[in-house]
Amino acid sequence: DVKVTQSSRYLVKRTxxxxxxxxxxxxxxxxxxxxxxxxxLGLRLIYFSYDVKMKEKGDIPExxxxxxEKKERFSLILESASxxxxxMYLCASSPFRQDLYEQYFGPGTRLTVT
Amino acid sequence: xxxxxxxxxxLSVQEGRISILNCDYTNxxxxxxxxxxxxxxxxxxFLISISSIKDKNEDGRFTVFLNKSAKHLxxxxxxxxxxxxxxxxxxxxxxxxGSEKLVFGKxxxxxxxx
Numbered sequence: 001d002v003k004v005t006q007s008s009r010y011l012v013k014r015t016x017x018x019x020x021x022x023x024x025x026x027x028x029x030x031x032x033x034x035x036x037x038x039x040x041l042g043l044r045l046i047y048f049s050y051d052v053k054m055k056e057k058g059d060i061p062e063x064x065x066x067x068x069e070k071k072e073r074f075s076l077i078l079e080s081a082s083x084x085x086x087x088m089y090l091c092a093s094s095p096f097r098q099d100l101y102e103q104y105f106g107p108g109t110r111l112t113v114t
Numbered sequence: 115x116x117x118x119x120x121x122x123x124x125l126s127v128q129e130g131r132i133s134i135l136n137c138d139y140t141n142x143x144x145x146x147x148x149x150x151x152x153x154x155x156x157x158x159x160f161l162i163s164i165s166s167i168k169d170k171n172e173d174g175r176f177t178v179f180l181n182k183s184a185k186h187l188x189x190x191x192x193x194x195x196x197x198x199x200x201x202x203x204x205x206x207x208x209x210x211x212g213s214e215k216l217v218f219g220k221x222x223x224x225x226x227x228x
Contacts, residue, residue, distance in 0.1 A: 033215075037152075041220060042221050043218040048215060090158070101148060102160045103216060104160070105159070107155075110155070
């Protein structure tokens with residue numbers, strides 16, 4: 001079974017703090033993604049990566065950065081957390097295959113910024 | 115501009131009856147469609163998918179129908195069970211797979227009443 005794990009299920013941070021969210025997958029997938037989910041807005045893509053040290057902006061990259069130093073690990077960084085970044089953060093991975101579109105999601109991190 | 119639309123934020127059905135969740139898309143380049151199911155405080159899990167070369171795909175109680183001319187797909191759940199209560203996301207991808215992003219709708223919250 002594909003397993004995607006995220007470092008924390010719940011996180012509370014203060015405004016202005018630097019926040020690291022870690023994601024690890026164990027299936028040797030090339031592609032990794034970070035989304036945030038907010039009520040009424042669905043899943044919105046923040047950043048994705050299709051290879052080590054490669055990254056591409058998604059639909060809402062402002063206020064975020066990412067790091068992918070190893071194939072299995074994809075980190076999301078909030079340089080200076082703000083209250084509007086309170087959200088559910090979801091990591092996903094998928095293999096690089098022309099016939100496969102499915103992404104596998106981690107359990108999510110509920111981040112609260114106070 | 116929303117490329118994948120789920121116009122019903124919520125749906126309530128009786129146990130044993132049929133649940134029909136709808137999804138519309140605007141991008142004619144989309145070639146593959148997926149449905150994900152999400153419980154609170156968990157990551158989305160893949161449910162069922164359909165390629166544009168088909169108009170129907172069935173998996174147990176779940177059937178997805180695709181009408182390419184109308185740019186519309188629907189997920190049928192028969193019979194509905196209380197455990198099906200979750201948020202359902204429709205997602206679409208252009209042809210090619212690989213590292214292509216998925217475009218998600220905003221989700222429909224399904225409640226199945228005992």
